[in-house]
Amino acid sequence: MNIRKDPNINHNYDNFNFWQIDLKELPSRGRLYPKNAKIKARSMSVLEVKFLATLVPGNATNICNELLEKCTILENFSYDDLLLADREFLIFWIRLNSFINANGFVITIPECSGCKKQIEYTIKLLDLEFKYLDHPFINSVYLSDLDITLPVRIPRYRDSSFIVEDDIDEVCLWIDTDNSMEEKYTFVSNLTANDFMALKSHIDDNYCGVIKEVTIDCPHCGKAHRVKIEINDQNLFNNVDLSQILETITRIAKYSNLQITNDWSWVEVEVEQQIINKMINEENEANQKEIAKAKSQMPSMGAHRTSAPSMPSMPSVPHF
Ligand SMILES: [Zn+2]
Structure with missing residues (x-):
């Protein structure tokens, strides 16, 4: 466009x-x-x-x-x-x-594991909670299995052009090298569990923004569900x-x-x-009120009359 x-x-x-x-x-x-x-x-x-x-x-x-x-x-x-x-x-x-x-964000749980009913819940914008960066950011993380220090940074404005489809995409946005997203994806996918955990926990420690993991109680049976609010550019506004x-x-x-x-x-x-x-x-x-007043002022009808004379039509009133 x-x-x-x-x-x-x-x-x-x-x-x-x-x-x-x-x-x-x-x-x-x-x-x-x-x-x-x-x-x-x-x-x-x-x-x-x-x-x-x-x-x-x-x-x-x-x-x-x-x-x-x-x-x-x-x-x-x-x-x-x-x-x-x-x-x-x-x-x-x-x-x-x-x-x-x-309006806020609608969360739908197709089937509650407690009562099998569908849950639809709206989180209002003002009810969203944020995590704040309340400590200095360390722009590198040591990966012991690879024995390298990987430069990292908090995702920025231009990263909005990348479509984040899974957790690995999200991790890739934090890697501060000149590699392409595809190369970063391959790198992250091939990390040992140990190195991946080190990278992931560094990211989690330094995450700031909306807290997307929330607990919702089923309105039918009360069972608590841990869900993730899906927030992306399609529903930001x-x-x-x-x-x-x-x-x-x-x-x-x-x-x-x-x-x-x-x-x-x-x-x-x-x-x-x-x-x-x-x-x-x-x-x-x-x-x-005018109608009620006009009615009350009408001459009383004879006891034997079965129908009242028709009222003059009232001006139509606009409705929204
Ligand atoms: Zn339920």
Whole structure:
């Protein structure tokens, strides 16, 4: 997919509000960035939410990176230096601040081993827990069987282009050599159990980011299940639908005469929608009261009448 960059939409302080992110809140605690590094972020515009609606498996990483770069400003360091874990965190920040209902991650267990029923559980974004890099990172690990010191590093931004399919892929991302991913994969696959464990435990000790292993209790029988939250570029952002976006915009225009343009902040559009919903509800209630009042003021009917005269038709009230 060919993505055309609009140089004006990037980092225009006059058009968008940016908030400074405290680097200490990042999974890496900002530990591997220069002392004077800064990150600023903003929520998504209508144009960007429309762009997000075009996300399909083939372009997911591209769209995530494009949106992240539009909605953040990095000072005194570059995206190349941004850790994957912090990239994920920043996308969650943008997501939480762009959607009133930032839906979370759905975990499905096809069959509970206790009661054989299917379990579906949603983990809210705000309920995700993080592991932080709270100690200095050691950028090498000694593999005793091979008798080599292997350089390692925490996966970074450009590693987002690799599709991680298994645990070995994940380990490969940590190896800091010029070898190709295929060569790293062969190397890791051929490690002795001892060396593999040494490498894996070094990675686990230095892992930062979302804690993906969680325990879910079956809502039917209470049995605890250990599961892994699948988080990848296809579900990092909210799932949005273009026709719903356009419907929302059209409804707001219809009931409020507001013309929502692409530069509106999307969260403001959602707030506007809520305000209009509230107004419509209030109008409905007021109309219901009017109807009740009109009924009570109607002259009482003769005892022998079997049907009331038809009411004059009420003006139709818009519903969402
Ligand atoms: Zn169960």
